[in-house]
Amino acid sequence: MTQEGHQLNAATLQARARSRRQRHIRRQRSSALSVNLTPMIDVTFLLLIFFLVTTTFEKPEGLFAANLPRDSGLSSLALPISPIVVRLTAEGDGCRICIDNFTRVPASFGDLADFLKNVQGNPGFDDQTPVVIIAEDTLAWDHVVGCWNAAVRASCKNIAFGTE
Amino acid sequence: MLSVRKTKLRRQALILSMAPMVDVVFLLLIFFALVTRFASAENVQMDLPKPEHSAAQNVQLKDRVVINCRLADPGDIGAGVLYSVGPYPPESLERISARLVVAKKAVEDLKVVIRADRRLPFAAVRVVMQVVAENRIEMMNLVAHVGEGE
Numbered sequence: 001m002t003q004e005g006h007q008l009n010a011a012t013l014q015a016r017a018r019s020r021r022q023r024h025i026r027r028q029r030s031s032a033l034s035v036n037l038t039p040m041i042d043v044t045f046l047l048l049i050f051f052l053v054t055t056t057f058e059k060p061e062g063l064f065a066a067n068l069p070r071d072s073g074l075s076s077l078a079l080p081i082s083p084i085v086v087r088l089t090a091e092g093d094g095c096r097i098c099i100d101n102f103t104r105v106p107a108s109f110g111d112l113a114d115f116l117k118n119v120q121g122n123p124g125f126d127d128q129t130p131v132v133i134i135a136e137d138t139l140a141w142d143h144v145v146g147c148w149n150a151a152v153r154a155s156c157k158n159i160a161f162g163t164e
Numbered sequence: 165m166l167s168v169r170k171t172k173l174r175r176q177a178l179i180l181s182m183a184p185m186v187d188v189v190f191l192l193l194i195f196f197a198l199v200t201r202f203a204s205a206e207n208v209q210m211d212l213p214k215p216e217h218s219a220a221q222n223v224q225l226k227d228r229v230v231i232n233c234r235l236a237d238p239g240d241i242g243a244g245v246l247y248s249v250g251p252y253p254p255e256s257l258e259r260i261s262a263r264l265v266v267a268k269k270a271v272e273d274l275k276v277v278i279r280a281d282r283r284l285p286f287a288a289v290r291v292v293m294q295v296v297a298e299n300r301i302e303m304m305n306l307v308a309h310v311g312e313g314e
Contacts, residue, residue, distance in 0.1 A: 037182065044189050051196030058201075061212060062220025062310035063277065065303075109216055135286045142213045142282035144289070145308050149215035161293065 064148055066159070083130035084119065085162065086112070088147055090136050095143035109150040116154035127155045132162040206250035208232040213282040213308040220308045227271045228305075231260065231292055233280040245288045257295055264299040275303035 085100035097106045099115070106112040119125050131151045135144045151159045207230065230250050237243035246254035249263050268274050276296045280289045296304055 037186070041182070041186060041189070044186070044193055048189055048193045048196065051193065051200055055196055055200050057199075059212075060222055060310045061207070061279075061307050062218060062222045063225070063305040063307060064220055066306050137285060137287035137290075139286045140282065141280050141284045141286055141289050142215075144286050145213035145282070145306060146215045148306065149217075149219055149308065152219040153217060161290070163290075 064145070064152060066148070066161070082124060083132045084116065084125075085132045085134060086147060086151075088133065088135040088139055088143060090139045090143075093140075095139060095146070097147070109146045112147065113150040113153040116151055116156055120154070120156075127157050129156070130158040130160060131156045132160050134162045134164060206230045206232075207279065208234060208248065210234040210279065210281045211238070211283065212279065215308055218308055218310055220310050222310050225275050225277065225305065227273060228275040228277050229264065229267050230277045230279060231296075233278065233284060233289055233292055235281050235283065238281075241283050245284060247292065257291060260292075261295045261299060264295065264301065268299055268301060273303070274301050275305060276301050277305045277307060279307040 084102075087098040087100065089096045089098070097109070097112055099106070099112075102115075102119075104115060106115050116131065120127055120129070133144065133147050133151070135147070148159060210232065232246075232248045232250075234246050234248075235241065235243055236246050247257060247260055248254045249260050252263075264274075264276070278289065278292055278296075280292075293304065
């Protein structure tokens with residue numbers, strides 16, 4: 001082997017050693033920077049699946065205050081002189097609305113709310129005029145609450161359930 | 165030379181960017197974590213009344229007893245009615261009345277909240293109202309959905 005050949009070999013070896021060192025440094029740097037995300041993703045997915053499975057979207061609930069008279073039961077309500085008596089009877093899946101002493105028959109609870117609102121302008125009636133709801137036993141609770149809601153919408157302050 | 169290029173190609177084909185997936189997963193997780201409200205044990209799941217233009221007030225009552233009236237079989241209206249107080253299992257109206265007596269002794273200003281399935285006949289809810297009235301509890305509240313009905 002010539003001297004030139006030896007020098008070339010030495011240069012090649014040096015270059016290889018340099019590149020190996022650089023690769024080693026690069027690897028060290030990259031390993032220092034990497035964060036193992038696997039456990040975090042595991043936990044995140046676990047939480048996500050938990051929430052997905054347990055979540056049920058519910059409709060908000062509200063209350064209608066229906067205070068009962070003191071020292072008396074439902075059947076012994078002391079009725080004032082001129083309450084507005086609303087009678088509800090089952091009619092198929094629907095409901096028939098009748099109002100005592102009034103010829104008008106509201107077609108819906110929206111109509112009933114308008115009627116109750118208009119009645120309050122008449123002499124002898126105001127928002128304190130009692131509204132008594134008398135419902136048929138077989139009538140669906142939904143309609144009874146619908147009637148109560150109509151009276152509340154009409155700003156009636158005294159609403160009660162009555163019995164025959 | 166050729167083998168080096170092949171290895172590079174193979175390595176590139178295996179790289180999968182996780183960042184967008186993790187972004188989406190975190191977004192969903194934060195969404196669910198914020199909207200989730202754990203159901204109260206006293207509010208049994210049922211089909212509540214949905215009045216048109218509901219005027220029901222969304223208020224939180226203190227010192228309340230919730231009486232749930234629901235169908236024994238949600239799919240069958242004629243299957244009977246189950247009554248329960250708050251998180252307790254279904255029981256008779258006599259037992260519920262006894263519970264109300266105890267609660268009334270503990271809290272004078274007791275409020276009763278009646279949650280009833282919208283498909284129940286009025287008679288099934290009226291008996292509960294009678295029990296409440298017999299126990300001289302004046303503050304009674306009926307539960308309905310808030311917002312637009314059907």
